[in-house]
Amino acid sequence: MKILKYLIFFLVINFGALTIGGWLMNNGPLTAWYQNLNQAPWTPPSWVFGVAWTTIMICFSIYMAYLAKTVLDKKLVVLFTIQFILNVVWNYFFFNLHLTILGLVCLIILTFVIGKFLLDYKSVLKIKSLLILPYFIWLIVAISLNAYIVLKN
Numbered sequence: 001m002k003i004l005k006y007l008i009f010f011l012v013i014n015f016g017a018l019t020i021g022g023w024l025m026n027n028g029p030l031t032a033w034y035q036n037l038n039q040a041p042w043t044p045p046s047w048v049f050g051v052a053w054t055t056i057m058i059c060f061s062i063y064m065a066y067l068a069k070t071v072l073d074k075k076l077v078v079l080f081t082i083q084f085i086l087n088v089v090w091n092y093f094f095f096n097l098h099l100t101i102l103g104l105v106c107l108i109i110l111t112f113v114i115g116k117f118l119l120d121y122k123s124v125l126k127i128k129s130l131l132i133l134p135y136f137i138w139l140i141v142a143i144s145l146n147a148y149i150v151l152k153n
Contacts, residue, residue, distance in 0.1 A: 006065035014057040014064075017084050021091040028095025040148035056135045063117075063131035070124055079113060086110040094146070100153070104146045111139040 028034055029046055044052075067076065086106050094103035114136045122129040 003065055003069055006068050007061060010061035010064040010068070011058070013084070014061050017087050018053055018057060021088045024088065024092040025095045028091070031095070033098060034095065037149050038152040040145050043145055052134075052138055056138055059131045059134050063125070063128065066125055066128050066131075067117075067121055071121065075120075079117060083110065083113050083117075086113065100146065100150045104143065104150050107139060107143045107146055111136065111143060114139060 029049075064080065086109055090103050090106045090110070093099045093106055114132060118129060118132050118136060125131075
């Protein structure tokens with residue numbers, strides 16, 4: 001399959017995850033509950049989240065397109081599925097159920113999964129592995145923001 005077909009597939013799936021997560025968030029960042037939390041002083045403005053996630057999912061989709069074209073096996077499908085689920089359910093745990101500790105655990109596991117992608121497939125994708133770094137770095141930021149909320153509320 002040509003790379004463009006893989007890229008379109010992963011763009012649809014990854015932006016679908018963002019859409020589902022947005023639905024599950026149910027205007028969470030605008031709720032009184034979230035607005036009244038003690039938030040980290042380094043919490044970025046709300047518009048940064050949209051820009052960050054758009055950039056991350058474009059880079060991750062390109063990464064996954066090249067990876068799937070090269071190595072499409074059960075391990076890759078399982079890792080991607082776990083990543084998808086964790087990415088989506090964090091929104092529900094954190095914003096709808098207000099389970100901030102479970103949200104933090106979800107982010108930590110997701111970071112390990114993305115780290116596993118990076119480590120396990122760097123010899124396959126070489127320099128293209130850099131495409132997953134925005135996701136990994138953003139998750140570290142997200143962990144710090146979520147952990148601050150857990151510790152200070």
